[in-house]
Structure formats: C-alpha cells, structure tokens
Amino acid sequence: xxxxxxxxxxxxxxxxxxxxxxxxxxxxxxxxxxxxxxxxxxxxxxxxxxxxxxxxxxxxxxxxxxxxxxxxxxxxxxxxxxxxxxxxxxxxxxxxxxxxxxxxxxxxxxxxxxxxxxxxxxxxxxxxxxxxxxxxxxxxxxxxxxxxxxxxxxxxxxxxxxxxxxxxxxxxxxxxxxxxxxxxxxxxxxxxxxxxxxxxxxxxxxxxxxxxxxxxxxxxxxxxxxxxxxxxxxxxxxxxxxxxxxxxxxxxxxxxxxxxxxxxxxxxxx
Numbered sequence: 653x654x655x656x657x658x659x660x661x662x663x664x665x666x667x668x669x670x671x672x673x674x675x676x677x678x679x680x681x682x683x684x685x686x687x688x689x690x691x692x693x694x695x696x697x698x699x700x701x702x703x704x705x706x707x708x709x710x711x712x713x714x715x716x717x718x719x720x721x722x723x724x725x726x727x728x729x730x731x732x733x734x735x736x737x738x739x740x741x742x743x744x745x746x747x748x749x750x751x752x753x754x755x756x757x758x759x760x761x762x763x764x765x766x767x768x769x770x771x772x773x774x775x776x777x778x779x780x781x782x783x784x785x786x787x788x789x790x791x792x793x794x795x796x797x798x799x800x801x802x803x804x805x806x807x808x809x810x811x812x813x814x815x816x817x818x819x820x821x822x823x824x825x826x827x828x829x830x831x832x833x834x835x836x837x838x839x840x841x842x843x844x845x846x847x848x849x850x851x852x853x854x855x856x857x858x859x860x861x862x863x864x865x866x867x868x869x870x871x872x873x874x875x876x877x878x879x880x881x882x883x884x885x886x887x888x889x890x891x892x893x894x895x896x897x898x899x900x901x902x903x904x905x906x907x908x909x910x911x912x913x914x915x916x917x918x919x920x921x922x
Contacts, residue, residue: 680724682717686763686792686799693767694780694788694803703783709808711746712789716802718742719757720791723800729759740910743806749903750787750806751877751911754779758801763792766801779805809878814846817879817901817914824883825897825918828890837920838896845900845917849873853904853915860917869894869920876914886918894920 688708695705719742722733732738737745739755756776760766770776779785780803787808793800812820826836845863852859852873860871870892874885889897897920905912 680721680793680795682720683763683792683794683799686794686801687713687790689763690767690790690792690801690803691788693763697771697780701781703781704786706785706788706805707808709748709787709789709806711748712743712787712804712806713791714789715742715746716789716791716804717793718791719804720793720800720802723757723759723802724793724795729757729800731755731757739804740905743804744905744912748806749809749811749912751809751913752782752784752807753911754782754785754805756780756801756803756805759798760801761798763799763801766799770803779803812879814901814903814914817876817903817916818846818899820879821882821886821899821901821916821918822897825886825889825899828883828886832890834891837894840896840898840921842898842900842919845898845919846902847900849900849902849915849917850904852917853902853906856906856908858915860919863917863919867921869922871917871919873915873917875909876916879914882916885916889918889920892920894922896921 691706691708698705722736723729726733740753743753756770756779758766758770760769770780782805784807785805787806789804791802822839829836848863858873858875860873863871870889872886872889876882876885897918900917902915903912904915
C-alpha cells in the first residue's frame, strides 16, 4: 500500500513568511470559488499530462476545510496543529474507502498564486500529478492577509460496508468451490468473528490459529484493499472438506497499514 505523502508550502507575495511569523487572522471566511478554481487548475495540469481528472469529493472537502480553518486560527501552516488528529485519522472520520492518500498545504495571496507555487515545488507537483489519485478535496479559507489552502488527495475505492465485504467474500468462496468441482458451503453467522477481525487489526497481526477447535475444519485470515481481489486469498479453501463456513470483517488501519484495509477471517466447519 502506498504511503501517505504530506507536503506544505509557505509562500506569500511579495514576501515569504515563516509559519511562526504569520499573524492569526481577526476574521475569515471559506472561499468556495477559490476551491473550485484550484480544482480546475489541478485538472488542467493533469489533462496536459494525459492523466484522469480528479473528482471533487465533498467529504474530502470537509476534511480539508477543517484543517484550513485550524491553520488560519493558529496562524500556522502545518499538517498537524495542537490538539488536532493526524491526517489519516482525519480522513477516517469521513469513512472514506481508499488505498492511497496525500496532502498539500499552502498560504498565498490567491488561488492562482497558490497553484503556481505548488506546481513549482517538486513534491507538491508530484501529489498534483500522481496518476493513481482519482479524488480531491480542497479547503480554502480567506483572511485579510491571504488564503490558507489544503488539498487532500486519495485513490477512492468502491464503497463497501463491513456487511457487504463479508457477503462478497462468502460469494467468492463458493464461486471458487463450484469452479473447482467442490460442493458449495452453507454460510452461518458467527458475530464473534467480526470481533476477532477487529482484534487482529488492533494487534496488527493476522491470527487465524486462535479460532481452531475440534469443530473447525480450517481458519484463514488475510487483509484486502480491493475486495475484487479476495479470491486469490481464498484459494486454499476451494477444495477443503467442510459443511459450512462463517466470515468476519473489520475495516481499520493499523501500524502496518496507515490507510485502512479490510481485515478478514474465514472459518469452515465440519
């Protein structure tokens, strides 16, 4: 999974200021027209490079706006301000499904100036022109001295609840068994498996062996970013003797996975 990329830019014209020297604003308002203009400019750059346009995601915009407001209140340009959660935890509050993310932040006079400065910085340019990103959220807060800009990027994945993830894994398992000439299994509900999946995420360790017992035929655990790719992880169960099975899933980040993934456990029974 691609690591998060966080980049900031401190630039005003005609004088560059440090974050510590920016005075806190006395009043400010969000600037939706500047947000839209920045998205337009970003997509113009991507189109020129043959890249797909980024879709404005309202949930990402909420995350970006909240951060821009904090920067304006503190008069600082930082990815994490006092009392604020880290970037990836802020994304999680909106229950976004993604497997790559990045953030640019800046202070400038206007949207065009902020965009030009970001494009002239190699790291910021790399986020703007990252081919795997497909969604963007821009939060712009206007003050008497300039605008605070937050650009949040993700590669958005198809939305799926925990229940839908479990159902997809169950479907793939029985499809694999039918293709292999093995009988389909009856699915049974075992709520404890979902708790076990979340416990694995909390401990950052796959642990199917803890589920083995005299009535368990096999226990399998894996992580999944794209649920369409789960059949490869289920391959070991396609011909194993069993009568029924259960699936538990949990969508969570961990020490290994900064961006959330599905932690999945599958148990077959005699």
